[in-house]
Amino acid sequence: MGYIEIIILYCLKQLNGERTIYSIFHLLNGKKSSQTLQDAHFFSLKKYFRILEPLTRDNFDQIFNTILEKKLVETCGEQRFLLTTAGEDYLLNYPQPHYINGWKYQPYTLLVWERLSLLIQVTSNFTFQETKYIPIQKNTEVHNWLKNFLKSCSIPKKNLGKILYTELMYCLEQAKDINPAVLVFRFTGYQQIGFTSTQAARMLNKDSVQYHLEFINILHYLIQIVENDPTRFKVLSSLIMNLEQSNSLTLSSRKTWLLLNQGFSLEEIASIRNLKISTIEDHLVEFALNIKDFSINKFVEEEIQMKILEISREKVTKQLKVIRNSLKTASYFQIRLVLAKYGDRKWS
Template identity: 70%
Template structure:
């Protein structure tokens, strides 16, 4: 809410946390430097969100600034400065694979632990056949002797989490299953650590994202953990509909022709171009907005400290709303970061 500063409704936050793949939500994630929170609370319901927001209102952390738009009060700013956000959360990059990494890690720990104690009769903690196949492939290909798997895994786990003083490893470790020991559920772990369900979910996600970050940063240091990232799902933030438009655009069709072929409104095709500007690094917006106009839009946005289209359009009447959206999508986040 602090980042949005009353320029979007509170439900844009709900859609961001849920990871809604709409042009508006994807653009908001970029424009307001909120990509790290994208999709990190998929289980969050509208009722839960309303409950949290109403609690903020009752505690006078936020105040209204328009229809469904709110800004932080001085009390809200003070609270935020005293309660740092989880450092390693990176929903935009890591959320598509967060659960997969957890499933692989938990099964790997269980199997390595039972191998260490020469136990062969146990029920796998994970049921996914894909995760089982991944583990079989790993055990066949790893140069680490089976008797050393548990020791190596323990060493790497300790090495990772000893580096992060702001992460409580218990968030993750309490849930691990091993030889003659069943890990706790998320609910049980949250209760053990005196956390609410959503607070625990965020902390658990933070710990997994930190693990992924460490492995990506230094794969040679974490030879065993590196296997957790094998065959990752590649992040593709484009919606299915925009991908179809992308194909036609690359075939040389004009925007009008694409709208005709796809039987879509022109505004929908424009939404797709905004997605391209957000997500495709080499996508040029020059054919749609003159460079001089681009500079004027960015300058007004900076001077007025706003990303509201209407404010910019009222000052620069020669630019269309589509052109303003396109420029902000391409360069808006760089302007403010």
């Protein structure tokens, strides 16, 4: 059983029949629609956001058809599915990728890989005193990053390779459920060209999707372990230096944020920006999702907040219509806002 099937089953379990199967496809692709972003939060699926951008709908359909043929899921509505007992058993018996965190790391995973692969190549050639070779990475920003690192690094160039090797070995030995070959086969070094992802997948007898997920899993693991203890890794810590943290708010919502903090009402902001009130409400939902200390009390009375959460918990649902039918005094916007603020909390 590959990671992708396990991930889809896990997502279906979290969605509990409340979204169509294609909401998972959009999640894996990293679609930046308000619905997909909210789903990632509401159903605690942020770790799988954007981890399979190259996945096509046809490929997704093929994978899901395999899951259907194995009778791991059953239909519960149009394009909606629940896990069967066999599907539940699969989730218990097969591990999910342990380290993947798409929401946090995917915005700069490729950059970390480009830095690491060029650093490996350069330090390897330093070790053998080779100066004539073609850099494996063409990204000018990555080249500039490496030049700056080498200028500021106090470690003698001839020792860099040994220290980098020691740090990598330590990291990979600490990991669970990881095959180092998935990463190591890709490295280019002294008189040796690394495999492409296709070649590495073939060498390891894996399909392209499984290989991609294992590769992302290892990179996210490396980022995580170095991020948690940067002083331990004198060389690897350079990979996560000066990374441009992606702003979770869209440009439009940031403009609304500025006006909101100046004391303007939602109606005034909509008028000033010549936008629909529903668009401004979408921005507030973004704030609730992404800004930890953002208070929604001004927009939803605390008593209404509690009632929305109680209904959501009792009916085990995050469907707006179901909650609205049980609580006519709350608007759809208020329900969205409360679920955005508190909807991903674990129910006890």
